[in-house]
Amino acid sequence: MKSGIKGLTPTQITGLFLGVFGLFLPFLLPLGTLSFAGQIGLGIFIMAAVFWMFEPIPIYATSMLVIFLQILLLSAQGPMYMDAKLPAGKPVALQENTWQVPTGALRDDQTVLVVVESGNTEEVPVEIVERNGQHVIIRSEQLSADHEIVTNTNHRLVNYQPNSYTDYIGTLANPIIILFLGGFMLAEASVKYNLDKNLTRYLLTPFGSRPRFIILGLMLVTAALSAFMSNTATAAMMVTVILPIIAQLEPGDRFKFGLALSIPIAANIGGITTPIGTPPNAIVIAALTEYGKSISFTDWIIFAFPLVIVMLVFAWWLLLAFFPPSVDRFKLDMKGKLNLSPKAIGLYVIFGTTVLLWITENQHGIPSSMVAFLPVAALVTGQILSKSDIRNLPWDVLWLMAGGISLGIGMDKTGLAVWMISGFDWGAMGYITLILVFGIVAVAMSNFLSNTVTATLLMPLVISLHTSGVMGDNFNLLITGIVIAISCSLAMALPISTPPNAIAMSTGIIKTKDMAKIGVIIGIVGVMLILAYALFYWPIVTN
Amino acid sequence: MERSDIYILCIEDEQEVLDAVVRDLEKLEEQFPVETSTSAEEAREVIDKLFEDGKKIGLILCDHILPGDNGVELLIELHKNERTHDTRKVLLTGQAGLDDTVKALNEARLHHYIPKPWSREELLDVSVNLLTDFVIENEENLLPYMITLDAERISEHIRSRHNISDE
Numbered sequence: 093m094k095s096g097i098k099g100l101t102p103t104q105i106t107g108l109f110l111g112v113f114g115l116f117l118p119f120l121l122p123l124g125t126l127s128f129a130g131q132i133g134l135g136i137f138i139m140a141a142v143f144w145m146f147e148p149i150p151i152y153a154t155s156m157l158v159i160f161l162q163i164l165l166l167s168a169q170g171p172m173y174m175d176a177k178l179p180a181g182k183p184v185a186l187q188e189n190t191w192q193v194p195t196g197a198l199r200d201d202q203t204v205l206v207v208v209e210s211g212n213t214e215e216v217p218v219e220i221v222e223r224n225g226q227h228v229i230i231r232s233e234q235l236s237a238d239h240e241i242v243t244n245t246n247h248r249l250v251n252y253q254p255n256s257y258t259d260y261i262g263t264l265a266n267p268i269i270i271l272f273l274g275g276f277m278l279a280e281a282s283v284k285y286n287l288d289k290n291l292t293r294y295l296l297t298p299f300g301s302r303p304r305f306i307i308l309g310l311m312l313v314t315a316a317l318s319a320f321m322s323n324t325a326t327a328a329m330m331v332t333v334i335l336p337i338i339a340q341l342e343p344g345d346r347f348k349f350g351l352a353l354s355i356p357i358a359a360n361i362g363g364i365t366t367p368i369g370t371p372p373n374a375i376v377i378a379a380l381t382e383y384g385k386s387i388s389f390t391d392w393i394i395f396a397f398p399l400v401i402v403m404l405v406f407a408w409w410l411l412l413a414f415f416p417p418s419v420d421r422f423k424l425d426m427k428g429k430l431n432l433s434p435k436a437i438g439l440y441v442i443f444g445t446t447v448l449l450w451i452t453e454n455q456h457g458i459p460s461s462m463v464a465f466l467p468v469a470a471l472v473t474g475q476i477l478s479k480s481d482i483r484n485l486p487w488d489v490l491w492l493m494a495g496g497i498s499l500g501i502g503m504d505k506t507g508l509a510v511w512m513i514s515g516f517d518w519g520a521m522g523y524i525t526l527i528l529v530f531g532i533v534a535v536a537m538s539n540f541l542s543n544t545v546t547a548t549l550l551m552p553l554v555i556s557l558h559t560s561g562v563m564g565d566n567f568n569l570l571i572t573g574i575v576i577a578i579s580c581s582l583a584m585a586l587p588i589s590t591p592p593n594a595i596a597m598s599t600g601i602i603k604t605k606d607m608a609k610i611g612v613i614i615g616i617v618g619v620m621l622i623l624a625y626a627l628f629y630w631p632i633v634t635n
Numbered sequence: 636m637e638r639s640d641i642y643i644l645c646i647e648d649e650q651e652v653l654d655a656v657v658r659d660l661e662k663l664e665e666q667f668p669v670e671t672s673t674s675a676e677e678a679r680e681v682i683d684k685l686f687e688d689g690k691k692i693g694l695i696l697c698d699h700i701l702p703g704d705n706g707v708e709l710l711i712e713l714h715k716n717e718r719t720h721d722t723r724k725v726l727l728t729g730q731a732g733l734d735d736t737v738k739a740l741n742e743a744r745l746h747h748y749i750p751k752p753w754s755r756e757e758l759l760d761v762s763v764n765l766l767t768d769f770v771i772e773n774e775e776n777l778l779p780y781m782i783t784l785d786a787e788r789i790s791e792h793i794r795s796r797h798n799i800s801d802e
Binding site: 151284329332484486542545 | 778779781782786787790791793794795796797799800801802
């Protein structure tokens with residue numbers, strides 16, 4: 093159904109209008125304690141969320157738009173704040189502890205704001221003695237003659253110190269983005285020199301020709317590749333491997349459903365394994381790092397790998413239970429020859445060295461984002477990747493992640509994130525319920541939305557639960573972050589849930605019903621498993 | 636399956652032969668609507684009409700002997716036309732001599748030559764193959780075509796060209 097504005101669907105047109113309306117919505121509502129900058133931030137947040145859900149523009153475009161609006165409306169150099177100065181003046185002393193201040197200085201809750209160092213303000217409760225036209229006479233023992241008090245408490249700089257626009261545009265060079273850039277370039281070169289296909293051929297050999305082990309092999313290899321490459325590219329490559337196998341089966345054979353489902357499932361789960369496996373990991377790692385919880389490449393693998401293996405084995409068992417093999421043996425015939433040109437060998441060495449340095453980060457201590465520049469520099473220096481290869485990198489994904497990170501920074505800076513969680517008694521929830529709720533919400537959301545977007549929308553809440561301290565000592569920022577990242581990758585019930593699902597569905601082999609059945613079970617079991625790890629395993633390894 | 640806006644055009648002056656071609660393409664028609672014409676002149680009109688409606692032409696199957704301009708002349712003209720330059724062109728004929736065939740190959744960049752009589756399988760294979768080339772070259776979203784066209788080649792293209800990214 094295409095009509096209206098430049099071929100947008102009715103849903104997209106709705107999204108477009110809702111999103112633009114959402115940008116202004118916070119200024120039409122009474123939002124209590126939310127600062128002016130918080131209102132701008134909320135507008136940007138609503139617009140981004142609506143655009144990401146309805147996709148009137150591509151999701152990476154929304155990310156770029158977020159950064160643009162932030163530098164325009166929230167940064168210290170943007171037109172909104174470039175000449176702004178917090179209006180402040182000294183209170184006039186009348187008698188001991190009695191002061192006269194402008195009416196604008198007194199807030200509804202009978203406090204005034206005293207400017208403390210670095211432009212922050214501090215609330216001081218006062219007692220009203222007399223209202224006197226433009227002035228108020230107040231009594232307070234905490235004020236002194238050299239205090240600067242804010243004379244207009246509705247000013248846009250109250251409770252907000254704009255940061256430089258470079259903080260927002262700088263997200264594109266955030267260490268985690270550079271880590272992904274390194275991963276993308278390795279993946280690009282691997283595809284160019286068919287390393288992914290040749291590895292698949294070698295790795296599948298030991299799994300023989302019995303169908304149940306071939307499926308296991310396919311899943312393990314898919315997961316291993318998608319831990320370092322894009323889930324989508326891996327799934328696309330593996331589809332070329334399974335199509336010839338499926339052609340050997342009888343047309344009505346249900347085993348082909350299992351085969352075709354094994355690829356997207358393994359690709360989705362495999363992405364969890366490493367920081368660079370899939371973009372939601374980046375959103376979570378960037379947010380955690382911002383709050384002093386940096387995770388090394390090695391740490392991430394220690395957290396995620398044991399869960400990935402259990403999920404893969406479970407999914408394997410599930411697929412075999414639903415779609416048992418109908419034949420005894422298969423012919424798995426993959427043609428190809430290892431490329432032994434000097435450039436290809438250069439790639440193998442760079443690939444091996446980089447991965448080795450990444451997974452041993454804890455042993456040598458060189459940050460993985462620094463190591464990521466080894467493939468970046470070496471692959472172009474050795475001309476293993478050409479100019480056109482560099483242009484072919486998935487830059488849209490880098491921007492998508494950068495926009496997500498930038499949105500998080502803005503939400504935190506403007507006080508929006510803390511304001512959003514303030515209406516709810518989180519402390520009453522308890523830690524276990526919290527993990528469960530975040531897991532379920534993340535899986536449910538990312539079944540319909542992009543995984544990265546889901547992580548982007550949920551991570552600021554996690555961060556503000558941490559900074560506001562409402563959850564008390566039980567709350568563990570690191571573990572809650574990991575819960576979000578992993579949950580986002582466990583959504584695979586629908587063709588639209590992830591690109592690998594979309595590819596598998598497009599082959600026409602699987603029915604949506606089968607994908608939904610298996611996907612829902614994996615989602616539910618996944619959340620249970622996450623809860624178990626959050627209670628018993630991660631607390632041990634994070635200390 | 637959703638109908639795409641990519642059309643197949645068959646040009647053949649004998650109605651029975653035209654019907655046979657259309658029948659053989661039945662499997663593709665659900666996704667790639669088939670238009671027919673019986674002369675070069677009519678073909679030009681059909682093409683203009685389709686482009687006016689914002690459609691694309693993915694594949695042209697053309698007989699050589701036609702009333703008015705012959706098939707090879709038409710294909711050369713369509714190759715030079717920007718709008719039909721990327722369209723895959725097949726000469727489906729029993730009567731084109733060597734000279735005409737060579738001319739079609741050199742000047743119209745003929746993509747395939749199917750001698751009459753043809754087999755349904757051959758016609759379908761060639762059409763699927765050429766339409767796969769066409770969508771890979773011209774379409775942004777390839778997923779809808781995997782089910783009717785060459786899924787293996789489309790997957791391979793997605794793998795290497797990243798036209799779908801992780802999100």
